[in-house]
Amino acid sequence: MHKEKKVIQSIFIIAFTLAIVGFTLTQSLFRDSETSDTSTFVVGTLDMEVLGPGGKAAETIEVLNVGSSGVVSGGKTWVIKNVGTLPGELTMGIESLSNNENGCNEPESLVDSSCENPGTGQGEFGAVVATQVFIQDGNHPDPIISSDLSSAAVDQYALQWHANAGTINIPAGGSLEVSLQWSTEAQNFENEIQSDSVIFDVIFDLQQVLI
Numbered sequence: 001m002h003k004e005k006k007v008i009q010s011i012f013i014i015a016f017t018l019a020i021v022g023f024t025l026t027q028s029l030f031r032d033s034e035t036s037d038t039s040t041f042v043v044g045t046l047d048m049e050v051l052g053p054g055g056k057a058a059e060t061i062e063v064l065n066v067g068s069s070g071v072v073s074g075g076k077t078w079v080i081k082n083v084g085t086l087p088g089e090l091t092m093g094i095e096s097l098s099n100n101e102n103g104c105n106e107p108e109s110l111v112d113s114s115c116e117n118p119g120t121g122q123g124e125f126g127a128v129v130a131t132q133v134f135i136q137d138g139n140h141p142d143p144i145i146s147s148d149l150s151s152a153a154v155d156q157y158a159l160q161w162h163a164n165a166g167t168i169n170i171p172a173g174g175s176l177e178v179s180l181q182w183s184t185e186a187q188n189f190e191n192e193i194q195s196d197s198v199i200f201d202v203i204f205d206l207q208q209v210l211i
């Protein structure tokens, strides 16, 4: 039987917010925030200044009109700078992950029975997106994290960072590059992911190293 031709004219959105949280010697929490304009999640580098008393940075990123053919992929590199006067230990994770459905169009509704709008948790896109996280410090050639973006990814990020990164210290005035790459392949999905989106927060947390 002839398989129905895929119609992928959807808008995939990967939006994420970056948060950097720092602690002083007394463990009090500084919260200050800045938000950048929405940017396309293709390839880019962002300098993020991490505390002294400094803050939390937020970024929303979107992927638009991808998937019309072949492999779709992208990535982002962050330069995490410790602009404080004390060393810190870095951890990375994701939170508030939501696979949204955004309704089903006609071809999608033939293969997808959960079609609400926004349909939080009903989207199928994140499950077919593969992500990898790398630390560019010369000591970690292999990915620290390899996970899809289904709801289990929040736990996977936490577990794998803990297991694979070890202790990542950034000295006062130092910086470190962390990158996240993502990809999905057309053979991994059918029309069920049309108009679906995945949204999550990427959290970088710099904890004071007690010396």
Ligand SMILES: [Ca+2]
Binding pocket: 101, 112, 113, 114, 115, 122, 123, 124
């Ligand atoms: Ca669905």
Ligand SMILES: [Ca+2]
Binding pocket: 101, 104, 108, 112, 122, 123, 124, 125, 191, 192, 193, 194, 196
């Ligand atoms: Ca869907």
Ligand SMILES: [Ca+2]
Binding pocket: 100, 101, 102, 103, 104, 105, 108, 192, 193, 194, 195, 196
């Ligand atoms: Ca949809």
